[in-house]
Amino acid sequence: MAxxxxxxxxxxxxxxxxxxxxAMEMVASMKLRKVQxxxxxxxxxxxxxxxxxxxxxxxxxGEGDVPLFQVRDVATVGYLVIxxxxxxxxxYNSNLLFAVKKAADEQIAxxxxxxxxxxxxxxxxxxxxxxxxxERFFVEPALDKADFAAAKVVGQALVEAFTSGxxxxxxxxxxxxxxxxxxVPTDAQFLPIRSIGVGDKAAGGAAQASFAADFLLEPDATTxxxxxxxxxxxxxxxxxMLQALTSxxxxxxxxxxxxxxxxxxxxxxxxxxxxxxxxENITKELLDIVGxxxxxx
Amino acid sequence: MAAELHLRIxxxxxxxxxxxxxxxxxxxxxxxxxxxxxxxxxxxxxxVTGFAHVTETDGKTSDLFLSDGFAQxxxxxxxxxxxxxxxxxxxxxARVKAAEAKAREKLAGLDKLSQEYTNAEASLRKAxxxxxxxxxxTGSGNxxx
Numbered sequence: 001m002a003x004x005x006x007x008x009x010x011x012x013x014x015x016x017x018x019x020x021x022x023a024m025e026m027v028a029s030m031k032l033r034k035v036q037x038x039x040x041x042x043x044x045x046x047x048x049x050x051x052x053x054x055x056x057x058x059x060x061x062g063e064g065d066v067p068l069f070q071v072r073d074v075a076t077v078g079y080l081v082i083x084x085x086x087x088x089x090x091x092y093n094s095n096l097l098f099a100v101k102k103a104a105d106e107q108i109a110x111x112x113x114x115x116x117x118x119x120x121x122x123x124x125x126x127x128x129x130x131x132x133x134x135e136r137f138f139v140e141p142a143l144d145k146a147d148f149a150a151a152k153v154v155g156q157a158l159v160e161a162f163t164s165g166x167x168x169x170x171x172x173x174x175x176x177x178x179x180x181x182x183x184v185p186t187d188a189q190f191l192p193i194r195s196i197g198v199g200d201k202a203a204g205g206a207a208q209a210s211f212a213a214d215f216l217l218e219p220d221a222t223t224x225x226x227x228x229x230x231x232x233x234x235x236x237x238x239x240x241m242l243q244a245l246t247s248x249x250x251x252x253x254x255x256x257x258x259x260x261x262x263x264x265x266x267x268x269x270x271x272x273x274x275x276x277x278x279x280e281n282i283t284k285e286l287l288d289i290v291g292x293x294x295x296x297x
Numbered sequence: 298m299a300a301e302l303h304l305r306i307x308x309x310x311x312x313x314x315x316x317x318x319x320x321x322x323x324x325x326x327x328x329x330x331x332x333x334x335x336x337x338x339x340x341x342x343x344x345v346t347g348f349a350h351v352t353e354t355d356g357k358t359s360d361l362f363l364s365d366g367f368a369q370x371x372x373x374x375x376x377x378x379x380x381x382x383x384x385x386x387x388x389x390x391a392r393v394k395a396a397e398a399k400a401r402e403k404l405a406g407l408d409k410l411s412q413e414y415t416n417a418e419a420s421l422r423k424a425x426x427x428x429x430x431x432x433x434x435t436g437s438g439n440x441x442x
Contacts, residue, residue, distance in 0.1 A: 038310070041309075041312070042309050042310070044307045044312050045307050045309045048367075048369075048378040049378060052367055055340065147310070148309035148310070215338030215340055215369075215370075215371075216337060216338065216339040216340070216341075217340050217341070218325070218326075218327065218339070218340075219326065219342075224342050224367070227326075227342050227367070228367065231365075231380075238309065
C-alpha cells in the first residue's frame with residue numbers, strides 16, 4: 001500500500017493543478033467573450049466595405065491598372081501564418097502548423113519557393129525549428145491586444161511583398177472559428193485578389209441587388225477603388241486575426257476544461273485510495289491493541 | 298420635421314451612430330458635402346481627417362471626428378464607413394496630446410520621403426483635428442492657437 005504521506009502530497013498537488021486549470025479556463029472564456037464582442041463590432045464595417053467594393057468594381061475599367069488583381073506565374077508563395085503566442089490551448093497550434101507544413105511541402109514539391117510572415121510566437125518557433133524562412137515576425141502588438149491598426153500594418157507588409165515581386169502569391173493560413181468546438185485551419189488566397197471581379201469580369205448581378213445601378217461617384221471610380229482596396233485587404237487580415245484569436249481562446253477553454261475535469265477525477269480516485277489506506281492502518285492498530293489487551297488479561 | 302435621413306457611422310470597433318437625423322454635412326476627400334434626406338445615391342471618400350456636422354431631428358447639432366473612410370448614400374441611408382469616428386464629446390484630450398507629442402517626436406527624426414514620415418504626419422494631423430474639434434465644441438481655449 002502506498003504510503004500515506006506520499007498520497008497526501010499527491011492529492012494536494014492534483015487539487016492545486018485543478019485550481020490553476022480552472023482559473024485558466026475562466027480567463028480563457030472571459031477573453032473569448034471579449035474577442036467575440038470585438039468581432040461582432042467589426043462585422044458591420046466588413047459588410048459595408050464589401051458592399052461598396054462590389055458596387056465600385058463594376059465601374060472600374062479593365063484590370064490593367066490594378067496590380068493587386070494580376071495573376072502572375074507563381075515562383076514564390078508567401079504565407080501569413082497566424083497562431084498563438086502561448087501554449088496550453090489543446091491542439092490549436094499543432095493542427096494549424098501541421099496543415100501549414102503540408103501545404104508548404106506541396107508548394108515546394110511544385111518547385112516553388114515558400115516564404116512566411118508570422119503572427120504568434122508558437123508558429124515562429126515551430127517554423128524556424130524546421131528551417132523555413134520567416135520573412136517577418138510580427139510581435140508588436142501581441143495578437144491578444146491587436147486592433148485594426150495592427151491588421152493595417154500586417155496588410156501593408158503583405159501588399160508590399162506582393163507588389164515588389166518578393167512573392168507572386170500571398171496566402172493566409174489561419175484557424176477559422178466555426179463553432180465553440182470546431183476550429184478549422186484554413187488556407188485562403190489573399191493576393192492576387194480573386195474574390196472580387198473587376199471591370200468586365202465583375203459579377204454585376206450581386207452588386208446591383210444591394211446597390212442602385214446608378215449613383216454618383218466622387219471624385220471618380222478609380223480613385224475610390226484605389227482607396228477601398230487597401231481597406232478591404234485590411235479587413236480580410238483583421239478578420240483572419242479575430243477568427244484565429246477566437247479559436248485560440250475557445251480551444252484553450254476546452255483544453256483547460258478537460259484538464260480540470262481530469263484533475264478532479266484523479267483527485268477523487270486518489271482520495272479513495274488514501275482513505276482505504278488510512279482505514280486499513282486504523283484497523284491494524286485496533287487489532288494490535290485488542291490483541292495486546294487479550295494477551296495481558 | 299417630415300423628412301428624415303438615416304445616418305450610420307461604422308468603424309472597425311463599433312457602430313458609432315445608427316439613428317435618424319435631419320441632415321449631415323461632412324468633409325470629404327475633395328470638399329465639403331451636405332446630405333439632406335432623399336439625397337441621390339452617392340459614393341465618395343473621406344480623407345485622413347474629416348469632420349461631420351450632424352443636425353438632429355429636433356434641430357440640435359453635434360460634431361464628430363472621422364478619419365480615413367468612405368461615405369455612401371443609398372436609399373435615404375447615409376453610411377459613413379471610417380477607420381475612426383467619435384463624437385466630439387468623446388474625445389480624450391490627454392490621449393490626443395500624447396499622440397500629438399509622439400507624432401511630433403517621430404517626425405523630427407524621419408526622412409521626409411519615407412513611408413514612416415507619411416504615417417507619422419497622418420497621426421499628427423489626426424491628433425490636431427481631434428484637438429480642434431474638441432476645443433470648438435467644449436469652447437475651451439483659443440481656436441487660433
